[in-house]
Amino acid sequence: MAVTTSFYQDESLGEIQLAAVFRRGFRQALVLINRALAQHDLSPLQYHLLLEVGSAGEDGLVQGDLVELLQTPEARVSLLVHELGERGLVDTVRTAPDRRVVRVGITAEGSRLVRAALEAQRAALREVAREFAMPGVGEMLRNAMQLYLGVDISVEGLG
Numbered sequence: 102m103a104v105t106t107s108f109y110q111d112e113s114l115g116e117i118q119l120a121a122v123f124r125r126g127f128r129q130a131l132v133l134i135n136r137a138l139a140q141h142d143l144s145p146l147q148y149h150l151l152l153e154v155g156s157a158g159e160d161g162l163v164q165g166d167l168v169e170l171l172q173t174p175e176a177r178v179s180l181l182v183h184e185l186g187e188r189g190l191v192d193t194v195r196t197a198p199d200r201r202v203v204r205v206g207i208t209a210e211g212s213r214l215v216r217a218a219l220e221a222q223r224a225a226l227r228e229v230a231r232e233f234a235m236p237g238v239g240e241m242l243r244n245a246m247q248l249y250l251g252v253d254i255s256v257e258g259l260g
Contacts, residue, residue, distance in 0.1 A: 119248055130226060137221035141214055146171065150181050151215045154191060154207045161206030164193070190214060 138148050153170045154162055162170075167178045182205055185191045190211030196202045207215070246252045 116248055119244055123245055123248070129229060133225040133229060134222045137225045138218055140221055141218040143214070143218055146173065146177075147181055147185060148215070148218055150178070150185065151190060151207060151211055154205050155212055155215055157206075159206065161192075161194075161204045164203040164205050167205065185211070 135145055138145060143151070149171055150167060153167060164178060164182060165175070167173075167182070168175050171178060173181075182191060182193060182203075186193055190208055192206050192208055194204045194206070196204055
């Protein structure tokens with residue numbers, strides 16, 4: 102493989118290496134989160150739907166709004182709502198006067214499951230966080246903000 106020396110002399114190599122580290126950490130966190138969800142028999146999309154519906158309060162959400170929030174096709178959202186309804190995790194109500202509009206709300210069982218899944222994710226991520234030296238985490242976050250957002254949040258950058 103031919104590699105030009107100018108590439109290695111360029112500052113972009115450091116940015117690429119840093120991006121690789123962040124992406125690796127992000128991917129590891131996603132794997133752990135998805136494993137925690139699987140322990141509760143939830144897919145990431147089912148969990149997201151339950152979070153959105155649960156965060157809407159007692160009124161729930163119109164099923165059509167879930168399409169936008171989840172950025173998922175209407176047919177898929179309809180199937181998810183049906184599956185979660187069969188498991189007793191969500192309730193659906195057709196609204197008057199337009200009976201085509203379906204409101205989706207979370208049940209008490211759905212709320213319990215979401216809390217348990219959230220706690221399982223937190224526990225898994227805490228294990229990963231123990232591998233990091235705490236002073237290094239702040240530096241890592243500052244570097245991420247600089248690399249991805251171009252924002253300097255260092256003490257020097259605040260003045």
